[in-house]
Amino acid sequence: MKISINSLSMTYPNGKQALQDISLELESPSLVGLLGPNGAGKSTLMKLLVAGLTESAGTILADGAPLRKNETAYKRRLGYLPQSFGLYDELTVERFLEYMAALKGLHDQKKAVQAVLSDVNLEEKRRARIRTLSGGQRQRVGIAQALLGEPRFLIFDEPTVGLDPEERIHFRNLFSRAAQDKLVLLSTHIIEDVQSVCNRLIVIHHGRIRFSGTPQELIRMTRGHVCTFSERPEEDAALHITARVNTADGVQCRAVARTLPAYAQPAEPTLEDAYLYLIEEAET
Numbered sequence: 525m526k527i528s529i530n531s532l533s534m535t536y537p538n539g540k541q542a543l544q545d546i547s548l549e550l551e552s553p554s555l556v557g558l559l560g561p562n563g564a565g566k567s568t569l570m571k572l573l574v575a576g577l578t579e580s581a582g583t584i585l586a587d588g589a590p591l592r593k594n595e596t597a598y599k600r601r602l603g604y605l606p607q608s609f610g611l612y613d614e615l616t617v618e619r620f621l622e623y624m625a626a627l628k629g630l631h632d633q634k635k636a637v638q639a640v641l642s643d644v645n646l647e648e649k650r651r652a653r654i655r656t657l658s659g660g661q662r663q664r665v666g667i668a669q670a671l672l673g674e675p676r677f678l679i680f681d682e683p684t685v686g687l688d689p690e691e692r693i694h695f696r697n698l699f700s701r702a703a704q705d706k707l708v709l710l711s712t713h714i715i716e717d718v719q720s721v722c723n724r725l726i727v728i729h730h731g732r733i734r735f736s737g738t739p740q741e742l743i744r745m746t747r748g749h750v751c752t753f754s755e756r757p758e759e760d761a762a763l764h765i766t767a768r769v770n771t772a773d774g775v776q777c778r779a780v781a782r783t784l785p786a787y788a789q790p791a792e793p794t795l796e797d798a799y800l801y802l803i804e805e806a807e808t
């Protein structure tokens with residue numbers, strides 16, 4: 525599947541411009557991470573991609589055809605986990621998923637539900653009412669409904685929120701397996717989620733794309749802008765401190781800066797440093 529986004533802009537009826545002139549090509553197989561601070565425009569982009577909102581300007585093409593032209597056929601090929609997801613609390617996990625499978629028009633609903641229950645490790649909760657589930661288990665039900673029917677394009681808005689570290693690793697691996705032959709787009713605030721599995725990273729800030737490339741490219745761009753040093757009494761406004769650790773030798777700091785001060789030791793950037801530096805630079 526190939527998604528072509530051309531000069532896409534979105535202004536909400538209240539006048540808030542959430543996206544400005546976005547152009548992107550996304551093609552399967554790929555696992556694309558969408559990063560950006562709160563309010564950057566990630567959810568808006570995802571809602572436009574699932575045809576849940578109408579763009580103010582620009583176009584989105586799926587395999588060369590405008591979304592609206594073949595909307596029903598396009599939606600059949602989609603799996604979507606929105607950021608806030610209304611689950612039917614009184615239904616059991618299994619009934620809810622069968623209901624979603626019916627809405628998706630799947631023929632063998634029982635088989636489809638069994639497959640996704642196993643994918644998300646919720647088989648033993650199949651008969652539990654949704655209201656009795658923990659936050660992480662509810663999130664897994666949300667991921668399960670997105671996976672129903674083997675969609676070609678999976679869109680997950682903050683899928684690992686509420687999951688414990690072990691569950692996050694399980695889902696990262698699941699997304700990575702899905703991306704072997706599908707297009708998977710996931711938004712997250714958790715850098716490790718992106719670092720360990722995404723082959724492409726898109727950073728959005730104030731509705732604009734600030735970076736599109738591999739995580740390694742973003743790290744490479746940040747070389748020469750990361751340093752460590754022992755804390756000094758006076759503050760250096762040109763430095764953006766990303767970590768502060770109390771050690772036996774005093775407080776050790778890590779920072780990003782356009783120009784490193786002479787007293788600091790250069791350090792190899794992590795993806796988190798690179799992301800923070802990009803956002804800091806976009807602010808100035």
Ligand SMILES: Nc1ncnc2c1ncn2[C@@H]1O[C@H](COP(=O)(O)OP(=O)(O)OP(=O)(O)O)[C@@H](O)[C@H]1O
Pocket residue numbers: 536537538540541542560561562563564565566567568569607
């Ligand atoms: N329905 C709406 N009406 C008006 N403004 C909106 C609406 N939805 C979102 N916005 C605004 O659009 C901007 C982008 O919001 P969006 O939810 O896309 O950001 P986000 O990157 O997903 O943020 P977060 O990480 O906090 O979920 C924000 O300023 C937000 O307040």
